[in-house]
Amino acid sequence: MRTLKFLLQKEFRQIFRDPSIIRMILVMPVIQLILLPLAANFEVKNIHLAIVDHDHSSYTRQMINKITASGYFQLVGVNSNYTDAMHLVEKDEADIILEIPAQFERTLVKESEAPVFMAVNAINGTKANLGAAYLQNIIRNYNQDVRLQWLQMPHLNDQPRIEITTASWYNPHMSYQLFMVPGILAVLLTMVGAFMTSLNIVKEKEIGTIEQVNVTPIKKYHFILGKLIPFWILGLIVLTLGMLVARIVYGITPYGNMVTIYVFAMVYLLAVLGLGLLVSTYANTQQQSMLIAFFLMMIFVLLGGLYTSIDSMPDWAKTITKFNPVAYFISVIRMVVIKGSTLADISRQLLTVAGFAIFLNGWAVLNYKKRM
Amino acid sequence: MTNGKVITANKLTKKFGDFIATNAISFEVSKGEIFGFLGANGAGKTTAMRMLCGLSLPTSGEATVAGYDVYTSPDKIKQSIGYMSQKFSLYEDLTVKENMRFYGGIYGLSDERIKQKTQDVLQQLHMEASQNKLVKSLPLGWKQKLAFSVAIFHEPAIVFLDEPTGGVDPVTRREFWEMIYAAAQNGTTVFVTTHYMDEAEYCNRVSIMVDGKIEALDTPINLKKQFNANSMDEVFLQLARKAVRQAD
Amino acid sequence: MKQFLSFVKKECFHIWRDKRTLFILFGMPIVQIVLFGFALTNEVKNSQIGILDMSRDEASITLANRINASRYFDLVTNLQSNTEIDAAFRKGDIKMAIVFPEHFRESLLHTNTAQIQLITDASDPNTATTLSNYASAIIGDYQDEIMGQNKLPYTITTQVRMLYNPQLKGAYNFVPGVMALILMLVCTMMTSIAIVKEKEMGTMEVLLVSPLKPIMVIIAKAVPYLLLSIINIISILLLSVYLLDVPIAGSIVLLFAASILFIITSLSLGLLISSFTNTQQTAMLISLMGLFMPTIIFSGFMFPIENMPLPMQVISNAIPAKWFYYIVKSVMIKGLGVEAIWHELLILTSMTVVLLTISIKKYNIRLSQ
Secondary structure (H helix, E strand, O other): OHHHHHHHHHHHHHHHHOHHHHHHHHHHHHHHHHHHHHHOOOOOOOEEEEEEEOOOOHHHHHHHHHHHHOOOEEEEEEEOOHHHHHHHHHOOOOOEEEEEOOOHHHHHHHHOEEEEEEEEEOOOHHHHHHHHHHHHHHHHHHHHHHHHHHHOOOOOOOOOEEEEEEEEEOOOOOOHHHHHHHHHHHHHHHHHHHHHHHHHHHHHHHHOHHHHHHOOOOOHHHHHHHHHHHHHHHHHHHHHHHHHHHHHHHOOOOOOOHHHHHHHHHHHHHHHHHHHHHHHHHOOOHHHHHHHHHHHHHHHHHOOOOOOOHHHOOHHHHHHHOOOHHHHHHHHHHHHHHHOOOOOOOHHHHHHHHHHHHHHHHHHHHHOOOOO | OEOOEEEEEEEEEEEEOOEEEEEEEEEEEEOOOEEEEEEOOOOOHHHHHHHHOOOOOOOEEEEEEOOEEOOOOHHHHHHHEEEEOOOOOOOOOOEHHHHHHHHHHHOOOOHHHHHHHHHHHHHHHOOHHHOOOEHHHOOHHHHHHHHHHHHOOOOOOEEEEEOOOOOOOHHHHHHHHHHHHHHHHOOOEEEEEEOOHHHHHOOOEEEEEEOOEEEEEEOHHHHHHHOOOOOHHHHHHHHHOOOOOOOO | OHHHHHHHHHHHHHHHHOHHHHHHHHHHHHHHHHHHHHHOOOOOOOEEEEEEEOOOOHHHHHHHHHHHHOOOEEEEEEEOOHHHHHHHHHHOOOOEEEEEOOOHHHHHHHOOEEEEEEEEEOOOHHHHHHHHHHHHHHHHHHHHHHOOOOOOOOEEEEEEEEEOOOOOOOHHHHHHHHHHHHHHHHHHHHHHHHHHHHHHHOOHHHHHOOOOOHHHHHHHHHHHHHHHHHHHHHHHHHHHHHOOOOOOOOOHHHHHHHHHHHHHHHHHHHHHHHHOOOOHHHHHHHHHHOOHHHHHHHOOOOOOHHHOOHHHHHHHOOOHHHHHHHHHHHHHHOOOOHHHHHHHHHHHHHHHHHHHHHHHHHHHHHHHO
């Protein structure tokens, strides 16, 4: 126990000795948490629409008015031919082209059916899907107006009709920030923990001080604990700062219990730090350990469900995410903050992450060899 | 302890693949002795020392340090030894005092003892004024002396020094050896590798390694007689010429 | 020049010796392109939903089966009561609940209207919207069916064509994005760490007393990473064409040239970071923690830049990866020529010039002290 005290004292001194490091560990996540959610906005509201109107009838005018009034679309151009509109798509200035054929109004009235064409830039699937769906909805509504005008019937009440009501729970204003802030905080916390610890032991290897420690009678797990605890505490400080930013800047207060978040984070940090330590027991230089940590982080973050839904991944990728601690943390922190999930609700995730923590730290202790 | 012998090695061998770094070396070191371990670069000195310190596991052979077996009780050995490696190994981003406190602490010294000892050492080194300076700001000679003081801070029975005076000026080297003598006088056994031949003269006994084997082992005077040489330098050159192994 | 080349050779040897690093450097882009190319998708599918059916009649069961059979929904849980909905949401078991009220079929047949409630977990607003759109479409189809085949009069039909990526494959978006991300981070991190390491170890002085100009010494350290990254680009492009079926629609030469320009930009950024940091730890904190998330978010491959508030859009302009992502998307996916991207090329070039100038200045000041 006494040995541990000295180890901790030393580690803390070293961390605090370099003010630039401590500043970065604490300030960088805060700045990023303030800025990034503002940018990570996927509320599909400003879909850029180019319209090619070959008809110029009162119907097309009404339809265009209806579209622009919806608030989802921003008209970037009314072109006279498709090529010009396509040019806007190439320059990324338009997302969707709506082409209304000549004689549209006449055809609709005379033949009771008339087509319109939509061309969607589908490189980004979400935007394409949502944009097309919105536009189709508006056109369908407009269609209803036209019918009413001609058929004079109140509500097609002689036909069976299913009324769909929708309710958006937990996030009725559909705020994307409510979704992103906890997620980004989870990633930032993970990065602080994993990167800092993965560098730490390797740094001692590179400088040579590890030899001096290895000839002392110090116990392996003391040494590892001494490396772990300071970053564990730092991680919890970063979490606290992050929660404050969420509250002050974004007005997000967890719907669920703060204790649940902290309990989970405490266990989760152990797993992440264990991973960092494990990396640093394998690497010989800081450069190596950085690369490995970066490689793992990139996979963990991009497959962590922060931006893209895990459900939509192919089965093999879903299996990989089962071993991705970051995915658990992102989903749990969102569940607690947004939906108010309780400790009981997240017990499965908590146990899994505790398992990771034991496994990774155990491996790191085993792999840290005092003797070659 | 076996008949006052604090270090014994019997056919101690370390192989790295096909390469035999130390080849069945045998020797004994008595309490309070200054034992010089000489050899060209790559002769296997550091490997031998690392095995004795419990940093490296021998391939075969036997060895005890402070009465403990290197295979079975490396932790007990570590409690009884101090070690100063070739590479400077104090924490440069900690102060002089903080380094002492850290190493004293992990050897299990009491707070009071650490405080007392720190004052003594600072006084000895005339470094009271620099006690709160970061180690990286000290001149090299001071750093080396400080590293030695830290290695014997917990008053170990044996201290292993791996080329402790590399790159230091003659005056500091002199002072450094005075510190070694003082430690030996207090009963600490000193096991030191070096390739300064004048330093070899300061040792009670000297072993000379060539290509992983001990080719000569005796007091400096006897060695000079045996090889019919005027200085240890000549003794060493005669032996080193036989080497086939290239230094790395 | 000869001296410079021998320096470069020495640096290459350094990297070549460290087989482990080399392995990661080459392996990383391959693993990631394959992994992300196949796994990431912006599409929403296989979502887990729950059904609370209080009527359990022919109509509600048929409709539930329809929904279950759709590829958008997966593993439908049967819920028993309203409270179970909340519990299932809170455990994260389902993303949407469909509620059929009592006497669903009866009211549909007798009063001609029946209600269905779609409750979504709006934590993720887009998934919520998409899911309720999907479900509404399925319900709408069912309704059309029971109304009989007679078509409604005055119907506007919409024909949708998905441009560039008709199958809505995630890879079309993620290959350019991941390419920008990997190149930027690897180049910046590796050069900055490699140079700072020499400072930390004290070997920098030795290099600087050589007859070569100091900046040449430093550039020589970056050159091997340029070579490495070129190999990486080749392997990324080969993989995306032959494994992920993402064709290169435009000119390969143009794509390649632009990539090299982007690599040089990232290397220059690494140089700049190395000029004001003194420990590897700081250098890596800046180049990884400082750049990782901003590069992902501001490059635009995850989140459309035009959705961002204006100040964020301005910030995004400072991220080189944003311009490179645009270039790769234009050349590789849309098949456009140099006339469509000269603007972006120019921006990357000026960024490189600025970054290099500042680092050279900083190094010269440092040395003259």
